[in-house]
Amino acid sequence: MGAVKKPLLLLVLFIAVFGATGAYAITYGEPDGNGHPSTGALVARSSPLKSYKIVCSGTLISKNVFLTASHCTAYLQSLGITDVGVSFDSTYTAGSSQVYPGGVMHTNPLYNQRTSDPEDIAVVTFQDSITDILPVDLPAAGLLDQLKKQKLLNGTRFTSVGYGDQEPANAPGGHVFLFTGERRVATGGFNSLTDVWLKLSGNPAHGDGGTCYGDSGGPQFIEGTNRQVSITITGDAVCKATNVDYRLDTPQARAFLGLYVLLP
Secondary structure, three states: OOOOHHHHHHHHHHHHHHOOOOOOOOEOOEEOOOOOOOEEEEEEOOOOOOOOEEEEEEEEEEOOEEEEOHHHHHHHHHOOOOOEEEEOOOEOOOOOOOOEEEEEEEEOOOOOOOOOOOOOOEEEEOOOOOOOOOOOEOOOOOHHHHHHHOOOHHHOEEEEEEEEOOOOEEEOOEEEOOOOOEEEEEEEEEEEEOOOEEEEEOOHHHOOOEOOOOOOOOEEEEOOOOEEEEEEEEEOOOOOOEEEEEEOOOHHHHHHHOOOOOOO
16 A cells, blocks of 8 residues: 555545535445445535535444544545535435534544544534434444454455446546445455455455445444444545455544543
8 A cells, every 4th residue: 555545636526525426435436225224424514605515425323423534534634614514315415415514623633644643533512412312332342453353354345335336447548437426335345454444355356345435434234233443544546446445443433432421
């Protein structure tokens, strides 16, 4: 892995989201429907006269706290945009979907551009509780290390969820991604584990699906559970090989999360 790709591409993403087209998302998956109602879209607008547009994905981790990636919030803050909210509609339609407004972004003060550990984790807090959505379950400290020690990771599948479109299609001039605003889901097998990253297969040739541009901040669940273990950060350029996800069970991730929620 060279540089963290998602932050470098966020300018393109932002132009797409706030301009003519839209974000990209889950590949080789299917519509989520009501399968993961705690996964939401981070939305923003540059003016009260405009509709909220999808910027990234994330999850509700308490009634007042939404988890996402720091490269999402840092970029919005660099543009002076503070009007953010979240939507949990299974298909987001600007101007008509339900949005919980009034979010306050908290970019990790340790966020950086190092691929070894970018501390790429952020939250958005809300003064008013979001009471109609059940939050996800966060992992215990070192959960993935314990599964690796027990030699269980190789047989574990993980579920990724996010907003946007499907896999890229070939077209004149290169790959084309079409935005739908739909929450989608895909599962992928274990690839590798480091002290910071959970890497998953997104290779359709192996029966796997994964994430792409615009899924940043979205979750990976242990398949069949509400237990979120990581957030989407980056991957390969055409979104069909490896998903690189920031672990939530590490000391550094827990140090940040513990400022906002009670941890297991």
